[in-house]
Amino acid sequence: MYRCKECNAEFKIKPDYCDCGNDTFDYIEEKHPITLEDKSEIVSRVFFAICLLIAIGVWFIPMGKKTSEHKQVTKTKPVAAIPNINKIWDDTPIYQPKPEQPARTEPIILTPTKPVQKKNIINQPVQTKPSETPTPKPKPAPAKPVVTPKPVTKSEPIVKLEPAKPVYNPNSPAMIDYKTKLRAKLFSKFAVGSIQGSGSCSISFSVDKSGKLINRKFVHESDNKSLNDTVYYMLMSVPYFTAPPAEYNGETIRMNFSINNGNYEISIN
Numbered sequence: 001m002y003r004c005k006e007c008n009a010e011f012k013i014k015p016d017y018c019d020c021g022n023d024t025f026d027y028i029e030e031k032h033p034i035t036l037e038d039k040s041e042i043v044s045r046v047f048f049a050i051c052l053l054i055a056i057g058v059w060f061i062p063m064g065k066k067t068s069e070h071k072q073v074t075k076t077k078p079v080a081a082i083p084n085i086n087k088i089w090d091d092t093p094i095y096q097p098k099p100e101q102p103a104r105t106e107p108i109i110l111t112p113t114k115p116v117q118k119k120n121i122i123n124q125p126v127q128t129k130p131s132e133t134p135t136p137k138p139k140p141a142p143a144k145p146v147v148t149p150k151p152v153t154k155s156e157p158i159v160k161l162e163p164a165k166p167v168y169n170p171n172s173p174a175m176i177d178y179k180t181k182l183r184a185k186l187f188s189k190f191a192v193g194s195i196q197g198s199g200s201c202s203i204s205f206s207v208d209k210s211g212k213l214i215n216r217k218f219v220h221e222s223d224n225k226s227l228n229d230t231v232y233y234m235l236m237s238v239p240y241f242t243a244p245p246a247e248y249n250g251e252t253i254r255m256n257f258s259i260n261n262g263n264y265e266i267s268i269n
Contacts, residue, residue: 001028167247170269174245179253182207182241183268186255189237190266191230198260199224201231204252211243219254227259 002014006022017023169175199222206215216235221228258265 002026003028168249168251169247170251172245172247175248178242178245178248179268182253183255183266185241186234186238187266189234191233192259192262192264195224195226195230195259195264197224197226199227200256200258201227202254202256203231203235204254205235206250206252207241207244207248208250209243211241213239213241215252222257224259227257231257 002011002025003009004011004018004020004022005024005026007018007020009018009020010028011018011025014025018025200220201222202219204215204217204219205213208214213235218228218231254269256265256267256269
């Protein structure tokens, strides 16, 4: 079988050209269906393999060893001799408790005891031996002088003086160079060939510290719709530019467009 690489049409014989005009083909081997004879041959081979595996497995089955049976011989213990009953018999009388004695009925006489007087140990003076010397009392420690805390005066916060920002000058060399490069970047997205007729318009925008164009809008729109669409596409195609100079403080930048039948003039200020 041959299959076309373009339209995947199949041919039994390789033609020179396909109906689609292609002359390259892929060769595909034909798959023959399995007949009944092939199925029976496969089944017979599988059955023969199973029988062969069973025949080999018989040799690996462990055979149990025959254990000889031994007759258990039970040995009978000899019967002990019966002892004489006269040696076991005890003729001692049964224990009987003694009779209880009657309780005494004589009265119990209690003798009064004299009360013991306690000595007043607290009020008696302490007698010191002549050899012992009285211990001197410790002198009181001198009083510490009282220190009056000084009133805390709040220090005035330190005010950091920021350096004065440079004054913006639209005609400085740094700003003129920056605006020239920005005008070239915007002009690269300005499709002059898509404008038909003549007209003029103006746009304005600002640039933040990171170089992003913000506050983009039309100051003056033209009656020529193709000019307005081209300027709008140009302005949306450049959302970011390089960071402006340090003296630039977000002032508005204005661009003017003037088209007259293919002749154009673009200014930035």
